[in-house]
Amino acid sequence: METWKEFEANELTHSAAHHLLAIYEVGLEYGGWARVSDIARELNITRGSVSINLRALKKRGWVETDEHHMVKLSPKGQKAAQAVMAKKAVVKTFLSSVLNVPELQAEIDSCKVEHLISQPTGEQLVHFMRFLVSGDPLAKQVLARFKNFHDQCPESKTCEVCHGHCLIEELQHAGL
Amino acid sequence: MKTDRTEVVEDLNRLMAEELEAFLRYFQMRYRLRGVDRLAADKLFEEGTRETLEHAEAIAKQIRALGHVPQLKIELELRGGRTNLQEALAEMLEVERQALDAYKEVLPRVTGDTMLEDFIRKQISVETEHVQEIATLLE
Ligand SMILES: [Zn+2]
Numbered sequence: 640m641e642t643w644k645e646f647e648a649n650e651l652t653h654s655a656a657h658h659l660l661a662i663y664e665v666g667l668e669y670g671g672w673a674r675v676s677d678i679a680r681e682l683n684i685t686r687g688s689v690s691i692n693l694r695a696l697k698k699r700g701w702v703e704t705d706e707h708h709m710v711k712l713s714p715k716g717q718k719a720a721q722a723v724m725a726k727k728a729v730v731k732t733f734l735s736s737v738l739n740v741p742e743l744q745a746e747i748d749s750c751k752v753e754h755l756i757s758q759p760t761g762e763q764l765v766h767f768m769r770f771l772v773s774g775d776p777l778a779k780q781v782l783a784r785f786k787n788f789h790d791q792c793p794e795s796k797t798c799e800v801c802h803g804h805c806l807i808e809e810l811q812h813a814g815l
Numbered sequence: 816m817k818t819d820r821t822e823v824v825e826d827l828n829r830l831m832a833e834e835l836e837a838f839l840r841y842f843q844m845r846y847r848l849r850g851v852d853r854l855a856a857d858k859l860f861e862e863g864t865r866e867t868l869e870h871a872e873a874i875a876k877q878i879r880a881l882g883h884v885p886q887l888k889i890e891l892e893l894r895g896g897r898t899n900l901q902e903a904l905a906e907m908l909e910v911e912r913q914a915l916d917a918y919k920e921v922l923p924r925v926t927g928d929t930m931l932e933d934f935i936r937k938q939i940s941v942e943t944e945h946v947q948e949i950a951t952l953l954e
Contacts, residue, residue: 675913676920684890685833686913687840691906708912 650699651719656754657682658692659701659720662712672709726761727753733764737771739786823931824883826921831874832889833917837910838867843893844903852900863907866945870938877934901953908949915942 651659661681665673675693679686693710696702701716712720731749734740740748771778792798796805841863848856875885898906918938925931 676916683888685829685836686917687833687836687910688891690909690913691840694906694909 651723651754653751653754654692655696655701656719656723658689658696659712659716660723662702662710662716663720663724666711671711672705673711674709678710722758723753726756729761729764729768730756733768737768737782737785820881820883823921823925823928824878824881826924827874827878827881828886828888830914830917830921831871831878831885832887833914834867834871834874835887836889836891837914838864838871839889839891839893840910841867841907843895844898844906847895847898848900848903849897852903856900856903860903860907870941873934873938877931880930904949904953908946908953911942911946911949915939915946918942 658678661678662673665677665681675686675689678693679689682689693702693704696716697704700713701719703711703713705711727749730752731745734745734748735742771782792801792805792807796808797803800806841860845853845857845860845864848860878885918935922932922935922939925935
């Protein structure tokens with residue numbers, strides 16, 4: 640599988656996703672319409688950059704502009720923005736509520752993958768979390784037990800998860 | 816009228832970033848065009864790089880005159896490939912229009928401060944002319 644190659648082909652880049660989100664955010668107060676200057680401020684980039692990036696988004700049919708250069712999400716752009724927000728929300732909830740990742744880190748990591756994870760993965764995450772809060776006594780126990788689970792890697796570095804490479808150890812290299 | 820200097824300096828820093836980004840865009844643009852398009856556009860975009868750099872410098876001097884050091888924050892990745900003259904001019908028009916709007920937005924905040932007001936007004940007139948010129952080329 641050469642999934643990484645799909646990054647280039649991925650229709651919605653991270654930058655494009657954030658432009659859509661910014662238009663959505665800024666537009667909330669003005670019936671969906673946003674000014675380039677406000678989008679630039681929201682994204683903390685220049686107006687020149689925003690206007691050039693908007694040209695690309697317009698070509699793809701994600702945004703519409705009027706004669707006063709005001710910007711609005713198209714129905715297609717609106718859906719794309721909502722999908723990104725939903726994916727971010729579900730990943731963030733999973734990271735913080737299930738995996739107990741600190742809030743700030745959960746925010747950062749969910750931002751990084753919000754435009755990349757697939758719809759089935761997002762949906763399964765929702766189902767999984769719904770299961771956890773479903774009232775099923777086992778689900779409750781799983782959550783509670785995980786919270787108090789003090790993991791100790793075996794001396795041998797092999798376990799059912801890592802198969803000979805201690806993944807925890809290798810992950811720690813990333814923080815070097 | 817006494818203007819809030821910190822805010823004005825921030826405005827000027829933002830204007831400088833617009834100009835310097837435009838400079839970098841035009842710089843790359845000269846190499847995105849090919850063939851006859853390149854011949855027609857090279858002079859125009861070279862002029863663009865010269866002007867934007869001059870404007871950035873003029874802004875930096877204004878910031879220095881206010882007793883500050885220019886601060887630059889740009890996040891720019893220029894990955895555009897080959898393009899044609901029409902596209903290139905449309906991009907230039909977009910960038911120039913934004914620069915013009917940015918100057919216009921700052922004007923009310925420097926009104927009463929003779930030196931800065933004169934400077935911003937002069938920039939608005941230069942940029943207005945520039946926008947009109949490019950728009951004419953695209954007609
Ligand atoms: Zn993000």
